[in-house]
Amino acid sequence: MPMRHVFAPTTGRPGHAGQRRQPDRLRRWTAKALGLSLVLATAGLAGLPAKASETLSFSYGPLIRSLKVSSLQKFAADGTVEDDLAFFLSLVKPEDYPSLRKALTEKAEVDPLLVSRFFNSNIGEDILERLGKAITLLRGGNGMPILRAALVNASFSQDGLSLLSVLEQLPANIQIHGEKVLGAEKATKRVIAATERLDTVMGQLTAEEAKGDAPADFAALPDPRKPGSRAVSKEVWNLTDSRRNRSFYVEVYRPTKPAAGPLPVIVFSHGLGSSPEDFSEVMQQLASHGYVVAAPQHPGSDAIWLKEMLRGLHKDIFDVQEFSNRPKDISFVIDELERRNASRFNGQLDLTKVALAGHSFGGYTVLALGGATVDRAFLKEECERPYASLNVSLLLQCQALKLPPEQLANLQDSRTAAVFAANPVNRSIFGKQGLGNIKVPVVMASGSYDPATPPALEQAASFTWLNGPDKYWLIVQGQAHVNFTKIDPGIKDAIESMTDITLPSQGLIGNYMKGVALPFVEVYLRKNDSYKPYLRSSYAEYLSKDERFKLFMVSARSSQKLSEAIEAFRKEYPAPRD
Structure with a gap:
């Protein structure tokens, strides 16, 4: 969500004992929570199985590039970077590859039946409809029904619900809009930045008020x-x-x-x-x-x-x-x-x-x-x-x-x-x-x-x-x-x-x-x-x-x-x- 009400830049951090590593931990926690919500959000509603695509279509404005699912599978398995995947990884440092591979294969431990019921609710449909604007039919229709089929099939599959298993289930007639995906990533980072800034600002304001308080034993x-x-x-x-x-x-x-x-x-x-x-x-x-x-x-x-x-x-x-x-x-x-x-x-x-x-x-x-x-x-x-x-x-x-x-x-x-x-x-x-x-x-x-x-x-x-x-x-x-x-x-x-x-x-x-x-x-x-x-x-x-x-x-x-x-x-x- 585009936040209009978050926190201001400050210099330094309050010296709270035991808290110096918390920003990195907080970043991981927030990213995991938001990422898990994103995966779960698309996992809920039963749909008819569709023939899985061998390639994925990504667009960014007028530019369209394809990515073989097999390239993702090889990368997840042993780190191999095929030529088509290299294009998408051009801005990623090699030392970050292990975390990307883990993100692809890490399984969400959720009961598929309960997830299906949960996301058959109004809130679940709302989330899916919003995500369907970023993963659409090739001719521009909302991808909500496609996400239903792919995510439910993935959650019931032997491999379980993961990002890779979902991508493997997506059919051939879809388009992943890169500008919207990157926008969501930017919004997520903004949430994380605001959350980290909050910790700093509230620590400083608490200390400032405390200095002006009347002494009390x-x-x-x-x-x-x-x-x-x-x-x-x-x-x-x-x-x-x-x-x-x-x-x-x-x-x-x-x-x-x-x-x-x-x-x-x-x-x-x-x-x-x-x-x-x-x-x-x-x-x-x-x-x-x-x-x-x-x-x-x-x-x-x-x-x-x-x-x-x-x-x-x-x-x-x-x-x-x-x-x-x-x-x-x-x-x-x-x-x-x-x-x-x-x-x-x-x-x-x-x-x-x-x-x-x-x-x-x-x-x-x-x-x-x-x-x-x-x-x-x-x-x-x-x-x-x-x-x-x-x-x-x-x-x-x-x-x-x-x-x-x-x-x-x-x-x-x-x-x-x-x-x-x-x-x-x-x-x-x-x-x-x-x-x-x-x-x-x-x-x-x-x-x-x-x-x-x-x-x-x-x-x-x-x-x-x-x-x-x-x-x-x-x-x-x-x-x-x-x-x-x-x-x-x-x-x-x-x-x-x-x-x-x-x-x-x-x-x-x-x-x-x-x-x-x-x-x-x-x-x-x-x-x-x-x-x-x-x-x-x-x-x-x-x-x-x-x-x-x-x-x-x-x-x-x-x-x-x-x-x-x-x-x-x-x-x-x-x-x-x-």
Whole structure:
């Protein structure tokens, strides 16, 4: 995707211990993530087998050159460079040949049946249609059906899904447009450059803010990462919103012996393909400090829906109605808390001002409730940009265009007092105008290795577009969007072996989140100013001073410098055009 909102050039890098090799590792990680997405994107839909071509046709403007598939096979097998392949390798250094050979043959470990179902969804079709503009029929038709056949045949073949096996399956009547392929490569490199620049800029801005912070002895202060003094009980409520004919469960965490006076409330929205249970640790933590925390299931975009989709029971990864249903779920939960306040909570719940937290799609959800409005015109413009398929989060947001405008209006809940949005899907669906409507305090949290909602694409500009004085942006180095231990502990090992990088432990990420989440709600719900020092950049430096993966955190004080950095990056790295 052509990024208009990324980072400015700077000199030098902050001297974070253990991080000097991270840029190269980050480059490999980002390239692998984007490359794997590109391969998978073309792998999904069943088609009729076609006779494989013995040659491939490449064009660049009026120039057309052919390449024998056998030349690629020889090169992959033993490094032989035939004359026709030599033309294409003329600008490649021989020392880079081994990595190219590996790229040709490295197999994507994916279940062909599950891939087929996944990419039979609207998002999958969208990706394939975009890729079909670069791999077309000879007479210019979109190559989407060709890619279906070639990729499915390759994924079910004995060799498995790899770049070479896909090329071997392409039929004779196709043309690969070199200018579009090179444009995609340029866009990918731009994403990588922006991601690397982000690490540098956020480190510098964190250090600059920390120098201006009032001194604080954090070692002598209470540790907000530790559990509170109250025991916690958990209840599960089964609710039905008859107005929408929608039933779902809600997990409710509460202190068993709350203190006298009002009980502050937090409502949490899980991410796409997730569940409330995945976030039980942080909800337990907050409840032990005297909060009531409620986390509803979102039935059209949760783990149950995803499992059913992979079994063939749904076409799409999520129900597009979730763009409106999710915020309404949260509002309905707050309504239900009001209904049960007297009988279950002795009337102690303070529901006039509620904190909302959400992850990923849940980040979109709570930002909408906090006042962000959908900018349909901006979203449409973003979705029509070339190379939009490089940002999976954008493709998800583009699905909202299938809904009538009135369905995405009036999602705000006036009871929202503060918003904590982790790895939020947000930039294109709200835009500058929509995010500028938020008036409540906001924390955005990001992960530097996040391939699903990359911070350079999804949160950088968004942070600058927030107009309120009480805003914070934190980035955990190495965080990769999801808690792998809640999905499959083996995935983390696979990523580390595939990308030659090390991811931070989930315990470290959790400690960073706890260290900021509790102070945020203490300050903006309980009006407890004693927790304000924890919302400073100097606290982020304190938390991560001995850690390999750092926590960066900036406030509204850095917003203007970040905006200037974004504009400078745009000039240094012009967006590739279709």
